[in-house]
Amino acid sequence: MQHTPSPDDGPAHPVRTIRPRRRLLATAAGTRRRRIAALVTVLALFGAVGAVLTEQRVRSGRHRAEEVAQRQARADANARADRAQRDAAPPELKPEWVSPMPGARTTSCFGQRWGVLHAGIDLAMAEDTPIHAAGAGTVKAAGPLYSGYGNSVVIDHGGDVLTHYAHMNKTAVAKGQQVAPGDVIGYEGATGDSTGPHLHFEVHLGALWKQVDPQPWMKARGVDLNCGPGAPSPS
Template sequence: MTYFRRGKHSVPGTLDKSRDRLAQTGGMVRGGLARHSRLALAVTALAGVSAFGLISAANADGGETPTETQAITNVSAWETQRQAIADAATRAQRVVPTVTPSASPSASPSSSPSASPKPKATVKKAAAPKPKPAAPKPPAWVVPMKGAQVTSCFGQRWGVLHAGIDFAMPNGTPIRAVGKGTVVSTGWAYSGYGISVVVDHHNGYLTHYAHMSRDAVAVGDEVKAGDVIGYEGSTGDSTGPHLHFEVHKGSMWNQINPDGWLADRGIQTSC
């Protein structure tokens, strides 16, 4: 039986290829682990040991060439180690420690001192003027000649009816309307009365003012209580300066007692 031996050049060729692959792998490992110095040193050392083992196996037994089976076995083992080294390098590249930037303490906005509000100037309101007391309401009815002395009352006198009240004051004293109404007669209108004025009060009553020195109104004038309508005198059938005052109910010449009529309107006389 004849045995064939592969020529010596076969194994060295395989070893040369293995060395080339080892060199390439070492370069890849060193490039991939450049940022990971500790891991790179360990991998490089492991690669060197593997290469040394292959070379030693090739020169074992006094430089004799290992058989093809031994060479293939060694190369296969080396391939396994190379793959493991490459995987480790890949994982090292992928697993990069993530540095989480610590949140810098944000400067809390310092509250700027707020300007305290200036106190508003207190404006003193002027005191409201006190309301003036309302003027007293003028009376609806007044005495025809205030302060005068009553010299004669309503009734029979010397067998004749004295149909009014006589008020005596100095000559020329103003005579006033006892209430509001309309002037219906003035002047020398009636015999014995001298200069006189008649006022219709539109309530069913008329007032007659006689023996004036002069009158101060005209027929149709509107008067109110207290208005001056003439002045005291002694015209007509008179014994001296005085005012002869009469009240006529419904129409002229229906005289009634002025004392009760005035009293009903708040005016008192001495009759």
């Protein structure tokens, strides 16, 4: 039997309820407010984080600046201490007399040789070894000056003391030049009457060509030229 709908049965399909326009607008406005509030909250959070980071950077920069200032202060203090120590230290005393060829081998000493006086001490090292002024003074002569001596240098030390350096390959000073102990005045060679590269070293007292034995004279001034007992005889 077919059912015939009655008015009490209600509509055959659900009826869509349409909200009033005012309610829809209110709902949309509420949603916008919530979104804006959320955005404001996020922006405030970012602002707070940025402020913290900025403060950290400022503190870090201030800390680095303080470290740099402290390092500079320590360096300045150390420099002042070093200067004070140098100023308080006694001046370095340099010897007044030195070996004309430090470390050289003595090959012949002062004395008679081949029937004539060997008037100096021979010192040998490798050819072109630097030769040094034995003491302070003024160069009296330099060059191929005297027969048999080749290139040589004579230094006037004052007080009637002269030293003579012979057989150089090359001189390194000029007449009238002031020299200090240890200054390079030439280079070892074999010019003049020489059987091989060496330095012939003489000490003259009173005047040129008044040679004395360099060994005791230099040793009395703290320089041993190794011509004591057992040293090579003139040959």
